[in-house]
Amino acid sequence: MYLTADAAARRAAAIAALDPQAGERVVDIGAGMGFLSREIADRVGATGKVHAIDLAEAMLELARQRCADRSWIDIRQGDATALPLADESVDAALSLQVFEYVPAVDQAIREAQRVLRPGGRLVIVATDWPSILWHSRDPDRMRRVCRAWEGHCAHVTLPRTLDSRLRRAGFAVRKHKVLPQFNPVYAKESFSGHLIGMIERYVAGKDGITAEEAKAWAAEQLQLADEGEYFFCLNQYLWVAERGAADPER
Ligand SMILES: C[S@@+](CC[C@H](N)C(=O)[O-])C[C@H]1O[C@@H](n2cnc3c(N)ncnc32)[C@H](O)[C@@H]1O
Numbered sequence: 001m002y003l004t005a006d007a008a009a010r011r012a013a014a015i016a017a018l019d020p021q022a023g024e025r026v027v028d029i030g031a032g033m034g035f036l037s038r039e040i041a042d043r044v045g046a047t048g049k050v051h052a053i054d055l056a057e058a059m060l061e062l063a064r065q066r067c068a069d070r071s072w073i074d075i076r077q078g079d080a081t082a083l084p085l086a087d088e089s090v091d092a093a094l095s096l097q098v099f100e101y102v103p104a105v106d107q108a109i110r111e112a113q114r115v116l117r118p119g120g121r122l123v124i125v126a127t128d129w130p131s132i133l134w135h136s137r138d139p140d141r142m143r144r145v146c147r148a149w150e151g152h153c154a155h156v157t158l159p160r161t162l163d164s165r166l167r168r169a170g171f172a173v174r175k176h177k178v179l180p181q182f183n184p185v186y187a188k189e190s191f192s193g194h195l196i197g198m199i200e201r202y203v204a205g206k207d208g209i210t211a212e213e214a215k216a217w218a219a220e221q222l223q224l225a226d227e228g229e230y231f232f233c234l235n236q237y238l239w240v241a242e243r244g245a246a247d248p249e250r
Contacts, residue, residue: 006191018123024091027051030098034063041070053078080108085115094123100158109169118244127236129156135231148207149199159237171241183232186225192232
């Protein structure tokens with residue numbers, strides 16, 4: 001999924017919003033396999049620093065391989081709610097598709113605030129899972145499958161409250177943007193092309209959905225693709241916030 005053009009476009013939007021400068025120190029919160037950290041490292045250069053932090057050691061091992069030739073990327077195990085970084089030690093922080101998975105999300109926002117220097121920028125991209133528009137000839141099954149899938153995430157509608165959460169934590173919100181994941185035709189190597197298999201595996205046996213029903217749900221999407229009737233759209237949202245300055249608009 002991370003190699004698709006959809007994922008690359010989302011990373012490009014996040015990095016453009018962060019606008020990392022040469023020599024800056026940046027933390028990538030929930031860095032996963034290190035795709036973003038590597039791209040940010042190329043922007044800050046060897047005089048800068050990228051801290052790639054993730055909870056999962058298996059992800060970090062892949063990040064270490066991906067980032068091995070960028071010595072200024074510091075790859076470290078850590079929790080978004082207790083970042084292993086000193087107060088006011090970074091110029092910018094970025095978190096792409098992570099905060100919606102953190103149960104104590106307000107604590108994670110406060111941690112970003114703590115490690116940023118005054119005036120430092122925070123970029124968050126989060127998914128609103130119930131915003132899915134996904135064509136099916138069996139809308140009731142589609143609804144039940146999507147509802148069961150929402151169980152994989154701690155805050156399925158996080159974008160709807162992120163603005164107020166950020167302001168409560170003392171950030172000034174500078175920008176919001178919607179980043180649709182729009183697949184009007186099926187492609188195996190697309191966001192939704194990968195999502196089909198992930199959802200099929202996750203929902204089987206949950207909320208009254210049997211393995212057979214999950215399989216039939218996935219098969220229908222391939223059939224619709226064959227018949228030229230595929231349609232998928234999901235909204236992800238991007239925030240740019242600034243630490244420690246009053247927002248004149250609010
Ligand atoms: C959907 S992946 C996104 C990875 C990466 N940001 C990207 O876009 O390529 C979510 C990542 O968040 C990490 N994660 C989840 N909860 C976390 C937490 N509390 N602290 C740090 N990382 C966390 C997971 O291990 C996983 O690597």
